[in-house]
Amino acid sequence: MNDDELRGVFDRMASAYDSKVARMAPINNGLYFLLESVLAELPQEARILCVGVGTGTELIHLAGVFPGWRFTAVEPSGAMLDVCRTRVGEVDLSSRCHFHEGYLESLPLEEMYDAATCFLVSQFILDAQARSDFFRQIANRLLPGGILANSDLSADVESEDYDALLAVWQRVMATSTVSAEGLDRMKSGYAKDVAILPSAALASIIESGGFDRPVQFFQAGLIHGWFAKRATATHAQHVGRTDPNHPARTGDP
Ligand SMILES: C[S@@+](CC[C@H](N)C(=O)[O-])C[C@H]1O[C@@H](n2cnc3c(N)ncnc32)[C@H](O)[C@@H]1O
Structure with missing residues (x-):
């Protein structure tokens, strides 16, 4: 499936997505429960990038647990993002969220993030090099020491x-x-x-995208979760301190 076809699939699925995945709540709740501890040491006012946020479930969960955090929700499917916006509004979180309809490529390089979530997204990128490049785009948006939490079928x-x-x-x-x-x-x-790979193969793709060795922290059925810190070289290599687009809030030493 190319990007347009995939976006079409999620556009069509958007209104029914949450009821379709309701059965998976015990798995998602387990993932989110562990995620809280993976991200527990982030600053009280952390900024979180949610890539492929879908209807917003992970964002809403984290926002409820960490009341000082702010979120950027990136989602190519307008219909999925509309559901996310509505749900976020219903729980009064809109003022803490920025919504970007599109891919990471088109998100302005205005801020750097303490962490990123990317749940059940990279599995749709079938080509291993393109998948590694996708993770590198996330790494390039993270502050030094920033954490990626990723899940995929594996x-x-x-x-x-x-x-x-x-x-x-x-x-x-x-x-x-x-x-x-x-x-x-x-x-x-x-x-x-769906590019379903063994855990070690996916960990190696994440690492090749500019992260330290990923740690697998979750598995339930086919869903696996990893966290990884942005590798120190990534920033200098791909964004650069002298880059005129380099955001003010870098946290670089
Ligand atoms: C299976 S859903 C998961 C949604 C949400 N993260 C969750 O766990 O409930 C995958 C989402 O990723 C989005 N997506 C697919 N390819 C993407 C890409 N290259 N970048 C960002 N989002 C993408 C889809 O539009 C869809 O909303």
Whole structure:
């Protein structure tokens, strides 16, 4: 799927997205619970970049736990972002959020962030180099020591266990009866549109995008979570202190 096709998929899914993923709440709550501790040492007034924020679930969770934090929500699907804006407004968080409809490339380089979340996004970038470049764009937006928290579907699709794991995952996701045909459809859909890699391979792609060695802090079914600090070289290499676009708030020593 190219970017336009993927955006179309999420545009069409937006109004039903939250009810579709409601079943996954125990998994997401586990992920967010651990995420709180991953990010616990950030400043009280931290700025957080939420890449592929979707309908805003992770942003709303973090904003509730850390009342001094401010958020930039990046989302290419206008319909997903509209749902996010509405939900954020309903819980009175709009004044702490900036919404950017589009990709990271078009987000003005006006501020640097203490941390970024990127949940279930990079898996749609099938080419490994493009996926590494995507992580580098995130690294380039982070302050020194800034933390990326990333989640993606991950598995060794070549392993003997994959079919059995996928069958369990199908039951986890299923809103109706599961079938052998449904399982085949899921398997071929993932093979075509989702880059499901073993954990070590994905960690290595994140690292190649300008991060220290990622730490896997979460797994539930196919969903894995990693955190990683921005590697010290990234900033000098790719943004540069003398860059006229370099934002004032760098925190560089
Ligand atoms: C599966 S949803 C996850 C949404 C949210 N992070 C969550 O965990 O509920 C993936 C989201 O990433 C967005 N997305 C896809 N490709 C992206 C990209 N290259 N950059 C930013 N967002 C992207 C999609 O539009 C979609 O809203």
